[in-house]
């Protein structure tokens with residue numbers, strides 16, 4: 001029973017990480033832009049709406065507003081940062097520098113405007129546990145697991161079957177040549193950033209509801225998302241979902257049986273071992289570059 | 292006032308040593324390393340531990356020890372470069388950064404935990420106690436000159452020639468019998484070693500070593516020094532280190548928020564990406580380079596016909 | 603050219619076996635090479651003993667797989683099956699930097715000289731030994747490194763002069779004309795001390811004078827006894843340079859023989875020029 005509880009808690013944590021990774025994966029898998037400001041942009045949306053309300057039914061309205069804001073911010077970042085840089089013909093390392101700059105900027109501005117104190121949604125009803133047998137589960141746990149599953153599956157279906165998905169794959173399979181051209185391409189990539197940011201926002205919001213966040217959360221949020229995506233195999237939704245769940249389980253198990261201090265160190269080392277053994281990630285979707 | 296200037300000089304010289312090698316890594320192998328602060332921190336703690344346990348405070352002993360530790364650590368964190376590149380290494384280096392510093396925090400018996408170590412004896416060299424700011428500058432300058440000299444030497448030698456070639460075309464480099472991965476790991480270890488030395492100097496000056504000072508944001512600051520200054524030239528990191536390491540002091544003088552440092556760094560990185568891909572120093576070098584190209588292609592076009600007539 | 607020159611190009615310790623003229627020990631042999639990219643079979647059974655001291659032409663329509671054969675022979679690209687032997691050693695899929703150090707030099711279709719290095723450094727880079735490329739040695743044994751570096755610059759100077767770029771040795775490769783870059787690419791291979799040279803379309807994009815200069819260089823290499831495999835579209839060049847020609851189409855050798863014999867076969871000419 002006890003082990004089962006640890007497993008369930010791990011899957012919940014993993015599902016939230018899975019959302020973080022899903023948004024990052026969409027952006028990275030499509031554009032190959034290493035969007036290191038990913039978590040920072042999401043954090044902006046979060047702080048904007050948490051100043052509206054942190055508790056009661058208005059908090060849900062705030063989250064709704066945050067979703068829209070994160071959509072807008074995602075598109076905006078593409079429109080005013082990445083698209084112009086691509087137009088200037090900047091190579092990927094330089095685009096990374098810009099992303100790093102944006103992250104640094106946001107990391108200074110947010111704690112400057114809002115206090116660097118921890119912040120949390122106070123929603124008791126979401127965190128009230130009920131028991132299934134001896135297993136304690138909260139509505140938020142259910143939402144996290146179901147949310148990440150549903151969002152992953154729908155994204156997968158959209159990419160596989162919709163027209164949008166087809167065009168997106170056309171861009172992915174040939175980022176440089178861009179078989180989808182011009183305004184249409186900009187529109188698709190803009191939506192990719194918008195949707196990716198919004199998915200990430202959902203994950204971060206759940207984290208804020210179950211525990212608390214500080215204005216430095218963005219770094220670890222991006223890092224965990226990036227590690228899961230690369231560890232799972234860039235562009236592979238299945239791979240990153242599996243890695244995310246494993247991540248959550250290992251972290252919860254290690255917290256309990258080793259110590260909270262060493263738990264994340266253990267997971268990070270596990271990640272390093274994974275990508276050293278399989279540099280293409282768990283599920284490879286990119287063919288190896290040849291001469 | 293003179294005290295502040297001395298402090299700023301000490302900071303910039305220390306950071307210059309810390310990021311000098313990094314500029315070779317970024318500039319020639321296009322690898323972004325976000326774990327430099329961790330090696331810097333390990334150098335710091337090498338001094339802090341040796342000094343606080345009364346082993347020795349003599350820099351002539353501590354620095355070689357830090358070189359060995361920093362070198363080995365960089366070798367371990369650099370070996371993945373044989374298999375990973377690009378974005379993969381960015382993430383791997385962030386993971387290393389986290390693991391090293393968190394490991395240090397958790398290893399309380401050595402590091403003193405989150406507060407770190409402080410209040411140990413000031414450094415010395417063969418019995419000469421280094422106490423005043425000026426003393427520190429006297430120590431820093433020769434070390435800096437030595438480090439810079441080594442890097443200039445490396446650049447002039449076949450190794451440096453291979454680095455320049457690697458930046459352009461790894462396949463053509465391999466066709467000439469040189470393996471890019473080994474070059475990359477080499478500069479990476481060199482960069483880490485210099486950072487560890489800088490860490491020793493930093494902590495021996497400040498008399499504290501706290502793991503929190505060597506986190507991811509410090510690594511970002513260090514790579515920003517390289518990128519803003521310009522990674523393709525050896526003067527670049529100096530410009531970056533001088534400006535960014537002294538920034539908090541300038542802001543303090545005008546009573547601006549500490550957050551301004553991050554704002555300025557972020558904006559500078561954005562400006563670099565949009566307008567100055569080779570950093571501030573790149574402005575000058577690209578001008579010289581263009582001149583040289585221009586001169587030579589003019590020469591070439593005027594010489595060509597007569598040569599053609601001969602053959 | 604004299605045997606002395608050939609000796610300098612292959613400095614001591616750099617190429618472990620004898621140089622060009624007898625060529626016996628540095629034979630390049632391909633056995634049953636197959637390579638597919640995705641579903642496309644690019645090389646479908648390539649067998650060949652490269653004849654030492656001879657210029658062999660490799661011709662065929664675009665996309666026939668000529669460059670891929672070079673990639674398989676020179677290392678880096680692993681065949682799906684089959685073996686490559688050079689100087690009696692199995693080099694199949696060995697990294698390119700290892701194979702090139704054994705004395706097998708290859709040029710690139712798109713030239714790929716290092717634009718930011720001058721001509722001499724382009725060649726010195728190819729001439730430099732493993733020892734002088736060691737960072738530890740560079741830092742700890744500066745004098746010996748400097749001495750070794752001087753030797754490779756000497757080798758490089760001779761290579762640059764051999765192809766007639768002596769007067770431009772201090773010019774950045776990026777500022778050279780296209781024709782000179784192509785000569786420089788060959789000079790680099792001489793600087794490795796290559797006894798066997800794989801040249802990928804060295805004459806393409808050159809005007810008549812450029813082609814003449816190039817043929818002169820190849821002729822002298824042949825007279826020195828070096829082994830050359832030459833991919834070339836300019837059939838005049840092939841006719842004049844090669845004693846032997848392989849005709850490749852869709853990854854298969856369709857014909858092999860003297861240039862006159864191969865070019866006389868009308869069905870090949872149709873493949874080559876037709877459609």
Ligand SMILES: Nc1ncnc2c1ncn2[C@@H]1O[C@H](COP(=O)(O)OP(=O)(O)O)[C@@H](O)[C@H]1O
Pocket residue numbers: 290291639644663664665666667668669670671
């Ligand atoms: N790395 C690669 N990946 C996929 N296909 C390749 C690769 N290299 C070559 N090809 C394909 O193999 C075929 C032969 O190419 P190549 O050897 O360059 O021909 P050639 O040099 O004779 O013109 C072409 O159809 C090309 O598209």
Ligand SMILES: [Mg+2]
Pocket residue numbers: 668669670711
């Ligand atoms: Mg070709």
